[in-house]
Each structure stands twice: as C-alpha cells, then as structure tokens.
Amino acid sequence: MKSKLKQKRPWIKRGPLKTFLFFLGFSAAIWVAVQFSKEYTEAIELPISYINLPKDKILIDDTPKILDIRIKDRGFYIAWIGVFPPKITIDISDATEEENFLIYDLELQKTAILSQLNLDYEKATFLQKNIKISFERRAVKKVAVVSSIDLNFAVGYSALEEIKLQPDSIMLSGPVTVLDTLEFIRTKQLKINNISNDVKGKVQLETENINEVSLYQNEVNYSVRTEKFTEGKAEIPIILLNVPEGTNVVIFPKELVIYYQVSLKDFEKIKSSAFQVAVDFMNARDSDGFLIAQIIQKPTQVNNIRLNEKKIQFVIKR
DSSP states (O other), rough: HHHHHHHHSSSSSSHHHHHOOOHHHHHHHHHHHHHHEEEEEEEEEEEEEEEEOOOOEEEESSOOOOOEEEEEEEEHHHHHHSOOOOOOEEGGSSEEEEETTEEEETTHHHHHHTTTOOOOOGEESSSSSSEEEEEEEEEEEEEEEEOOOEEEETTTTESSSOOOSSSSSSEEOHHHHTTTTOOOOEEEOEEEEEEHHHHHHHHEEETOOTTOOOEEEEEEEEEEEEEEEEEEEEEEEEEEOOOTOOOEEEEEEEEEEEEEEGEEEGGGGGOGGGOEEEEEEOOOTSSSSSEOOOEEOTTTOEEEEEEOOOEEEEEEEE
C-alpha cells in the first residue's frame, strides 16, 4: 500500500518548479526590456484635428484625417504611440491658400508638430511634404433675431413698448444651401416673472438645429421698459364709412366704449377725441345685417385696447 502511494508522487517537487517558472518569467521580462530599450525606426499613422479655421471657410469631407510619420526612437515609445496614438493638432492659420486648398507645410511646421509628440527634431521624418486641405467658401447672410423671452408682469404693471433686442440682427456664415433656409434666428427660451421695474440683460441665441452655421456672435442684449398701468375707458361715436350717395343707413348702437391701459403718468393726457372707431359699409353685402367695428385711430401711449362690442347692427331706410 505504501509503495503504491510513493509511486503517485510527482517526480518534480513544487519548490524547484516555482523556482524554474520564476527564472523563466524573469528572463523573459529582461529580454523584453532589452528589446524595447533598443532604438527602432517605424512608420506610424497619427490622427489629425484642425483648429483656427477662418470663419469664411468650410472643410469638406476629403480633408486628410491621418498624418504619416516615420519615428526613430526606443521600442517602448514606438509601441506606446502605436497602441495609443496621440491626436496631432494642426493650426490652419499657419497654412497658405492656393485656389480651393489650404497648404500646410509640414517641414516648415515640424517643430510645432514634434513638440506635441515630445520628439527631438532629428528623430522624425514626414512621409509627405505637406497636408493639402480642401475647403469651400462660406456664404454670409444677415438675419433678424426673434425674441423667445416670456415676460410676466406683476399686477398693475406692463411694458411701455415691445421688448428690444440689441443688435436686432446678426451675421451668419455657412453653406449656401443651409443659409437659404434661414430667415431669422431665435433667442434661447427665457422666462422672467413678477416684473415691476425695467429689466435688461443678455440672452444666448438658439443654435441647436443649425450645426453647420457659424454665428458672428452668440448672444444679444435685451431690455424692457416697465411702468405701472391703470385702466381707462372712453365712449366713442361710430363713424360710418363708404355709404353710397342717396342711401340712408342707420346703425345701432351709435357709440361704443373703448377700454385701454395707460401708464399712470400719462393717464390725464388721454382724451376721448384721440380715438376713432368706424364701420365700413362696403362690407354690408356679406354681413347678415351686421358690420364689424374697428379702431382706426388711438393715442400712442395706450395698449391692450378692446371694445365693449364689435358687431354693429344696421338698417337701410328707403
């Protein structure tokens, strides 16, 4: 029984096996370190990104995305950038323009490029003389700025005039096909509550759906003049327009009440004679016996005007 157990024991003991594997791994590590510490020459592809593109130009799809460069350095460095290639930034403002191309001279800009790789000047060679960057010229267009600002005034207050945007129009640049579809640009949504004083500030422009377009500015100023308002009213006689000669037309009622808002400081200045309300007999044929009253004159200081009624009955007397 004992002899059988002895036969099942491995002929290599665990201690010597561990020692063997350790020295094998250590030797392999030394060999790798020695090999990677040697100097090699290797061609590498590096991704490119572009900066400082002039606003009047657009890069088109065939713009080079890769820079081919031959590097002479230790194996560690070459292996590292081969696995994790750094993105090379190309400053287009350093390029020269030739017809529909921007020519970026690699030899002329070699120092700027190699500084991004932490490489000595003599350890790198470009596999091309320059980068030829295709572009098309941007169109330029001036469009109006439209407010998306929601104003909510405190009780008894209102705006003296429409919200003002400064500037009220801006310049855009981009592809002609895109600019032709744009007639205006909106501000971003902004809500201001409980307003009881003049308000002003800056608001960003909405650019979410116009990615291909560049704005010459990204925000505008806004301002609103605010005043405490009160309600006034005036009883105004109705003017009857375009009655044919020899036709006797009677309307009912003959007067209407106009309700309006006006600032407290201008309340006493508003006279009923400054308003005019009229109905046009030219519209009598399709009116079913009624004419629609319209305000044809009002003072500039009033707003939120309304009539106590609009349908005016008429009768033609023979």
